[in-house]
Amino acid sequence: MRWSRQFIPTLREVPQEAEIPSHRLMLRAGLIRRLSGGLYTFLPLGLRSLRKVEQIVREEMDRAGALEILMPALQPADIWQRTGRLEAMGGVMFHIRDRQGRAMVLGPTHEEVTTLLAAQDIDSYRQLPRTFYQVQTKFRDEIRPRFGLMRAKEFIMKDAYSFDVDEAGVDASYEAMRAAYVRIFARCGLRTRVVEADTGAMGGRDSQEFMVLAEAGEDGVIDCPDCGYAANLERAEGRPPALPVVEGADGPSAEVETPGARTVEQVAAFLEVSPRQLVKTLIYLADDRPVAVLVPGDREVNEIKLQRALGAGRLALADEARIVEVTGAPVGFAGPAGLDLPKLADESLRGARGCVTGANRADAHRVRVDLARDAGALAYADLVFPCAGDGCPRCADGRLREERGIEVGHVFKLGTKYAEALGASVLDEGGRRRPPLMGCYGVGVTRTLQAVIEQRHDAQGICWPAALAPYPVGLLCLNTRDAACAAAADALYAALIDAGVEVLYDDRDERPGVKFKDADLVGFPLRVAVGERGLSRGVVEIRERATGVTDEAPPEAAAERIRTRLAELVAKESADGA
């Protein structure tokens, strides 16, 4: 393809709308354009790379025995009602009424549709195992779409769904997908971490995420360098250090006046103690019933853990009126002593003494509190997000680290929830009818594409892996007005096409500086420059984008040299990934 016939609107300025490097580069290199918040058009170069990601995904899905199908984006809302997810998904689904007044949704995922397909057409264990997948456009009504394709309202996912008759089967299907994901991300040139994950609104049990570690990541990743434990921050456990026991901790507890001091910081400053010595008492409503939740002053409650510990269907912080009603004090002064509510404390507060709590009275706190002695009946559970430096939950000496990650893949075991809700069942070998066990598996295809750029770029532009570059080779004619230079470049272009190399030929009447800048920005893994100076020495220049390693070849031998170097590059990248 000639640059003059392609559509590559590169930008010199850094677009204001973009906050992270990959988003800026996708706009600047002419890969995407914004239509409106969270909605993007793929321009030709962006689409070429996207198709290469899709192709890798398809090849690895097919290799794992999954069967490609294509389900509708538009779905009747009633099937979501039947699985209880119409409410559980909340505002993230787009809702539509059609002309007949029928409630529809735009599917952010397809468990319901796939399960209905199985209910209709799978009847016997003989038809299992089966894993279906699709590469399809999904929709999410994001509150705050941002970072380009990272959190968009419309995006492309590969979603897969497995059906098995027994646990051993679902374990094998899950493992086949997990292994395929490892290969997919390696072939895309991505360094990923596999972490334990929460199953959230999906239901189900085992769950792992594939995270691309990057500062721009929206997910926290906790890991232990000693034993390899790694988990999504939402799911991660940790052992926070015990509360420091200070001088005089064993005396009787007492109320002290703390006028106007409500927050942990204010109270700690007023009493001249460390925030870690404070115990926060939060009033939650679990299925509308108030409960007091105690966590260390320097920790945040993980509501997913709390909800699970309480076994609650709905969970929310109590509002101000309710807090006043149950504690008898304004917000900021709750404490466990004398509070007539069920109380749940974080594991790290076991044995805590000498700590500071609220006194259930305005402008007052209680000091020298010994929870076991003063707080009445307390249950304990893991309720907080771990922090860097906490003890590892798996090994004795490990200290946790915290990093940022971009979630590009997710694998789940779903159990029988969907099959039961939607009436899918199969006859097992013994002739008994039972719901199939399901798994579901997602790759964010558009997000993966951008994550590659987030992980592989420099100040000049994108450093594509050869497997994903829109064109792995950029051929630059440095002076189109010089007949000899143009003829040599034309000839090399023809030779590259004959050699089966995907090449973009920069045939524009532009200065060499413009072409070099654009080539670095767009990020051809190999840049081939044909110029008068080189030709006078009988060579063209071949430069590797990622390393800057430069090589020369006679024009007539260049096509073969380029083909070989490209093959080496692809082989090296997949070895690095594997």
Add this chain to the structure above:
Amino acid sequence: MRWSRQFIPTLREVPQEAEIPSHRLMLRAGLIRRLSGGLYTFLPLGLRSLRKVEQIVREEMDRAGALEILMPALQPADIWQRTGRLEAMGGVMFHIRDRQGRAMVLGPTHEEVTTLLAAQDIDSYRQLPRTFYQVQTKFRDEIRPRFGLMRAKEFIMKDAYSFDVDEAGVDASYEAMRAAYVRIFARCGLRTRVVEADTGAMGGRDSQEFMVLAEAGEDGVIDCPDCGYAANLERAEGRPPALPVVEGADGPSAEVETPGARTVEQVAAFLEVSPRQLVKTLIYLADDRPVAVLVPGDREVNEIKLQRALGAGRLALADEARIVEVTGAPVGFAGPAGLDLPKLADESLRGARGCVTGANRADAHRVRVDLARDAGALAYADLVFPCAGDGCPRCADGRLREERGIEVGHVFKLGTKYAEALGASVLDEGGRRRPPLMGCYGVGVTRTLQAVIEQRHDAQGICWPAALAPYPVGLLCLNTRDAACAAAADALYAALIDAGVEVLYDDRDERPGVKFKDADLVGFPLRVAVGERGLSRGVVEIRERATGVTDEAPPEAAAERIRTRLAELVAKESADGA
């Protein structure tokens, strides 16, 4: 691929939901499944054929120099407001409000988005011509979705948009697309007619449709066998025969009592005249102002023609109250004489005399009406749908035919409407800023797939062209329990894969009858049967699905024979199509 590992839920029963052969066969052959009205899942075999149609479309678009992009399905409603199409599209668009309360639509087409892209990134004639295309999922809130993929709520289109600086440019871009469409449909094995079409809500001027002639078609196609004139029924002109002049036609007109006779049939029967002798007078509201519209009793008004003739923004039949108000009579008795309204008559009524009209009085009609004499001021225009037998509008002696067609492609010249509305402009060679001239071009990809089946099937199943078959070769092991038979089939399967043939290997433990039936239903262009009887004579059987022509080959030579016959088949089909 082995049948046992693929997912091909064939059905013996004819599904109730399907009304036309292609829809029934897509369900029975396990190509698609219905999720709900107008929404279908593509199963593996259906998706394979769909991808082949898409691939043909892409190759021909690329060959024509068009550049592939991918635009969002979800679009802000305000861009449709700016082109005036938010109202013009009516209820056919799905409307959504996002969480921020912003009005969005699901795009049934992408003129607005493409034009905005051009407005942003195309500034000079030097960047033109450019044609962009996408293969993308579209949404339409069909009042009555039916016939499977023919009229679905969600479907795949290839839509393309060209930008040119002058008329000569747009003519060339249009012609390139038209020629690409001819090649696309030929490669898909479809016989199509190119017909003149109306531009409808798209705006613009020249427009042609690619029609697949089929009884199940929802569009009428009018053509003239003499001169080759062909047009969509909505757009077609014709010369209806003049009204018959009967005995006594020249006498003075008179009112006659026609108690209870309101319809053309009732009045004609009561007066014992031919319906063709009646003139219907319909009261329309053109931009809310009443107008009387006169057409022959046996013809229907083409409201697109009427609206254009009136130059009206909105057009609707008057309701009963309004008819009583303006004619002084109940519905069914309007006539031109004495009616104080603007009157517009169909061309074929020029010089009509001796005809019957309403009398603007209940239970009365007027006979021996001479329109020129009795009807007051009349304007004439082409207002009706032509019928088979009408004179050709282009040649002297041709008589029109009427057929049914499925619209699979459409090419338009759009002019500057969208560019002007959305602020796209380019500098021309003279340095003047002007809106680019646009064209738009659509192929119904999913509809094309089904149209192929509608045109190519028999009582046993689908007769795929080799280029689109999910698997061009079906290999049947007729007795999997016979070790020699299974070994020969396994070996041939391996040999076919080595030869690069896409083959589905029916390795199921089923009777030969079941396998033959399924093979005919699914429609492998070549069916290869490996059975004990054949093997005892040292041969396997190779049968061509479409012709039934059967051939035998020794197992060891079969793979090469099959590869050759398949290549011949593809070559023959594309020669037939070209």
